[in-house]
Amino acid sequence: MEKSAITDFGQVRELSTPEERFNPFKWYRKMREETPVRWDEERRTWDVFGYEEVKTVLDRKEVFSCRTTEY
Numbered sequence: 475m476e477k478s479a480i481t482d483f484g485q486v487r488e489l490s491t492p493e494e495r496f497n498p499f500k501w502y503r504k505m506r507e508e509t510p511v512r513w514d515e516e517r518r519t520w521d522v523f524g525y526e527e528v529k530t531v532l533d534r535k536e537v538f539s540c541r542t543t544e545y
Contacts, residue, residue: 487516 510524
């Protein structure tokens with residue numbers, strides 16, 4: 475069976491317990507305040523948390539892409 479794109483990313487290290495994964499909102503708030511955009515080396519993906527940053531990514535399709543490259 476083929477994996478979905480979401481499950482291929484793996485888990486976020488900071489959300490390590492079932493409770494944290496069920497209720498990640500405190501962590502989301504911390505990320506929006508401290509690191510609205512970050513590279514997660516372990517998952518090899520960008521995380522974008524801030525409203526304006528997410529809006530920019532969604533509005534500028536010519537710059538941002540969901541296409542992956544070989545690494």
